[in-house]
Amino acid sequence: MEKMNCDIIKDLIPVYVDEVCSEATKICVEEHMKDCSECRRMLTLYKDNELTDTKLEQKSLDGLKKLKRRMKYQNVICCLLMGLLTVTGFCAFTNTVFLSQTAYLALFITFILMTLLIGMDYKDKKPPCMTEYATGAVSFLADVYITLMLFYFIRKVSNGVIPFGLDVTQCGPFMMWQFIIAFIIQFAFLIYHFICIVKKNKNCGWLLCLDITGISLAQQYASWLYHMDTPESFMIRFSRMAFLTIVIGLVGILASILISVPKKK
Numbered sequence: 001m002e003k004m005n006c007d008i009i010k011d012l013i014p015v016y017v018d019e020v021c022s023e024a025t026k027i028c029v030e031e032h033m034k035d036c037s038e039c040r041r042m043l044t045l046y047k048d049n050e051l052t053d054t055k056l057e058q059k060s061l062d063g064l065k066k067l068k069r070r071m072k073y074q075n076v077i078c079c080l081l082m083g084l085l086t087v088t089g090f091c092a093f094t095n096t097v098f099l100s101q102t103a104y105l106a107l108f109i110t111f112i113l114m115t116l117l118i119g120m121d122y123k124d125k126k127p128p129c130m131t132e133y134a135t136g137a138v139s140f141l142a143d144v145y146i147t148l149m150l151f152y153f154i155r156k157v158s159n160g161v162i163p164f165g166l167d168v169t170q171c172g173p174f175m176m177w178q179f180i181i182a183f184i185i186q187f188a189f190l191i192y193h194f195i196c197i198v199k200k201n202k203n204c205g206w207l208l209c210l211d212i213t214g215i216s217l218a219q220q221y222a223s224w225l226y227h228m229d230t231p232e233s234f235m236i237r238f239s240r241m242a243f244l245t246i247v248i249g250l251v252g253i254l255a256s257i258l259i260s261v262p263k264k265k
Contacts, residue, residue, distance in 0.1 A: 006039055009029055013029070016043075073117075074117075077117050078118055081114045081115070085187065085215055088107060088219055092223040093176065093183070098223060099223065101240075104219070104220050105245070107216075112248060115252065116256055128207065132202060135193070138185070138189070139186050139210050142185055143246075145178075146217065151238070157231045158235065172225060175221075176222055179218040183215055187215060190208060190211040206253045209249060210249070212252070213249030220245065221238075
């Protein structure tokens with residue numbers, strides 16, 4: 001009879017812990033617990049292991065707090081990143097401060113690391129939609145365009161030809177505007193992709209790296225154009241730095257894609 005009582009009490013433990021039983025059942029369970037160590041042990045185990053309504057609510061609150069903390073640090077990093085890009089862009093396009101090649105590379109690597117931090121925590125992220133892929137394609141084409149445009153421009157100038165039918169005094173401003181437009185477009189894409197990550201829970205971290213690569217290229221091209229001495233020396237610098245920037249950008253994109261792969265449980 002005692003065994004039967006224990007079996008019944010064990011069946012009643014879940015409703016007792018969740019407080020959805022009658023007062024008579026509650027009194028019955030509590031009276032039995034006073035004399036039965038085995039059932040008390042089962043009650044303790046159930047309280048520790050089962051997700052009661054209170055625990056589920058607490059778990060939900062903890063998850064919400066974690067999400068808010070993640071969004072907070074992402075917002076801080078993104079604001080810092082955009083502030084640095086704005087300052088470096090202003091310096092490059094107005095020739096306020098000239099940064100060396102080493103300084104540009106160090107800044108670019110810092111920007112890539114910041115974008116990786118922004119795009120981390122990919123759990124249950126949604127894949128990009130056609131709009132995100134389209135903006136990524138435009139960002140990539142903008143990089144190709146300004147790189148080929150600058151290459152063509154320098155080759156023509158080194159051969160003593162003024163490209164695009166422009167006057168000598170118009171060449172510099174014409175090229176500068178190409179870089180400024182590319183910078184603005186990719187800066188806008190950077191903001192859009194950041195919103196997709198934080199607000200829409202999209203896996204767009206690799207797109208941030210693509211945007212940063214294009215922005216950095218536009219800044220460097222503009223800065224170099226201001227300080228071009230001879231077309232030949234410029235071509236050497238342009239080829240080396242463009243190659244390094246693109247390689248670092250590709251590494252950042254690859255790293256972002258790799259950390260977004262779900263871990264096998």
